[in-house]
Amino acid sequence: MSKPAASSSPKKKLSMRGGAIVVRGVTLFLAAGKGSKSSTNNNRSGKGKGRKKMSDKDAFKCSPKLMEAAKKDTLLNRKEIEGLYKIYKTLITFSKTSSKVTAKQTSGSSSGIGKQAAVSEGIDRTVFREVLHNTFDIVTENTMMDRIFCVWDKNNCGLITAENWFRGLSLFLKGSVPDQIEYCFAVYDLNCDGYITKDEMFQLLRNCLIKHPQEEDPDESVKDLVDIVMRKIDKNKDGKISLEDFQKTVGEEPLLIEAFGKCLPSEESKITFLTTLTS
Template sequence: MSSKRQEQAKIIEKLSKKKDKEHGMCHFRKNEIEKLLSMFNKYVENTTNKKKLDRLKFRDILHDMFGMTDDMLMDRMFRAFDRDSDNYINHDEWVLGLSVFLKGVLEEKTRYCFSVYDLNQDGYISREEIFQLLKQSLIKQPSEEDPDEGIKDLVELVLKKMDKDHDGRLSYADFEVSVKEEPLLLEAFGMCIPKPEKCQTFLNLISDEYGMKY
């Protein structure tokens, strides 16, 4: 076995044994991890870094593979994947990020979505952040004289429903309880998890039946 193959085998083994919810656990089988790594290597071969995904390439993948278009959310998703905050996504971050993105349990997806929506990363989703997120994701109606007023009203409705401790902002605890009560609130402020059909299409790419033609 070549040294490159040995190194990849070690990475696959390490990732397949990840069981720590706090620092990332892996829901993929070894053969799926192998295909994800091959996919990753293909994506990075034409990048400047050659070993890591940059923000623009990651955004292209989100757009092409999952039909995502919201620049602000895609930037926040990049930061959620980029666990060591070095402005690149390495192969571990790629696999573990996709594990939550595609196969995560509700608790993992709740943490992930909260981190995406917490725009300034202070541990809360403020009234201002909710406004910015809703303004970005809602389609403006041409007939509306002041669409911001409608969004402000919606922000207040959201806070009334989700702000459990009534402090005018959403803590992780507020968000978690709200999502457990109503799972649809997981993506209350914009799409940051792929639609089921897009998710399944991607998973088909790394299934045993797929011929590695990406």
């Protein structure tokens, strides 16, 4: 399967406290967080009149309630959760839409994470894209990136909340193969109906495959590839791919877990991230 073409657009620069930087990895996130603290401390060095502000230490500290929920619902340990929360708080300063989006009422959730009805802050799509590009080596086209964002955004609110940040990174960094198969299937199921159809496969492969200029009709090549993949993965021959079909296929050929586009981090990026996070 051909690799998705890397985005040709220049990397966007994200502003923070009047300074422009590019998010390139977790080390830079942490450095930016320290810079933010220093800036805030300098602002407080004046007369200090007016409303009392939350201390920097408290702002970057995960609450006991959120900590316990994250420990219960993810594979992360306390130190990892604390580190990820600091990164999260740093990243939301980049998100222009923080505190401007209200989530839909959540329902049917038995998890300790994600029971809140409203979202006051979170990581937006632009910052999320930078994290995936520069930290986890996920370079892909817009359709795939939007699908990854939607699967992470469990509350369907247009922002990645702290709870979903923990969930997503738990799966990225420590998720089991069965869980990662379900995640990839959810990303590829564009209309969320429980199946990957030929039309969805065509859209995914057409967007991510490199087209050769000499081809008169590259879409025909994609259609041929869709037919080949469908015959391989559609185990019960009903003309669409179910989660069960996908699970069986990946069980037989693990490399097909990202058959329709890259949506998982590279092993090298996972090791680097965890090492930086816990050092």
